[in-house]
Amino acid sequence: MPTILDRFSLRDRVALVTGGSRGIGRAISIALAQAGAAVGVSSRKAEACEAVVAEITKAGGQALSVPGHAGRTEDIDRTVTAMMERFGRIDILVNNAATNPVFAPITDFTEEQFEKTNSLNVRGPLLFTQRICRAWMTEHGGSIINVASVGGIKGDPFLGIYGATKAALISLTRSLARELGPSGVRVNAIAPGLIRTDFARVLVETPEIHDRAVASTALGRIGEPEEMAGAVVWLASDAASFVTGSVIVLDGGALA
Known part of the structure; x- marks a missing residue:
């Protein structure tokens, strides 16, 4: 009989992690590999x-x-093709790549900044999901994990555009869970709070913002990238075989 640890194993599975070279994405790539998956970074x-x-x-x-x-269609197609040619399958997709080019009042952002944010944060995950479902998951099942944000759940001043795209990603997660469930594809999201990464450097290194974030958490600190990876491994594995359409908040208790 398989043990609970066996159910966490990703041996013989193939994962693709977008934005997988640094910060949260890097931690996820390494953790998936440690769990036994072959990983496309x-x-x-x-x-x-x-x-x-x-x-x-x-x-x-x-x-x-x-x-x-x-966020570019030709690059998305090339990435999926390269993965299928090398491994012949993609069982796990982690849509982690994201951008936030503006930290400013809603009155100050440009249409170009909005389009850039929406293209990478929403359009990219949608197209990666579509391409990989066509190539493998619709016929064979799989697990898709979208990296959203607590900014998609609660409002934050000066993060309106970023938060809107992450709210859209959460909505997409739930809709796709319903749509793809009959094909054996589970779709979930994680929603990190403030994490110590280059992506969030302006927030982490601004004393007022950092101190306010720390004070708002039940644990009294900000998170580390490696603390996001465990939830992704769980969601990707058979240990979460009855979990879909869920958003796992990883914010140290800021929303508690």
Whole structure:
């Protein structure tokens, strides 16, 4: 009889992580590999992808560098094709790539900034999901994990555009869970709070924002990238086989 630890294993499965070369994405890529999956590491910079792949392979894992822009259709198609050619399957998709080019009042953002944010944060996950379902998951099942944000659940001043795209991603997660469930595809999301990454550097390194964030959490601190990875491994695994359409909040109790 399989043990509970067996149900967490990702052996013989293939995962693709967008934005997988740094911060939360890097932590997720490494954790999935440690759980036994072969991992495609995708982000815009090839050197950054290759560095994570080297770290995984040095530890005895299997990984592939698949650089590309997660908001561009041609790059999305090329990434999925490369994964299928190398591994012949994609069982796990982690839509982690995101951007937030503006930290400013709603009156100050430009249409270009909005389009850039929406393209990467919403359009990219939708197209990756579509392409991978066509290539593999619709026939064989799988697990899709979208990296949203507590900003998609609660309001934050100066983060309106980013929050709107993450709220859209949460809505997409729930709709796709309903749509893809009959095909054996589970779709869930995690919603991190403030995490110590380059992406959130302006927030982490602004004393007023940092201190307010720390004071708002039940744990009295901000999070680390590695603390996001465990939930993703769980959602990707058979240990979460009856979980779909859920949003797992990982914010140290800020919304408690």
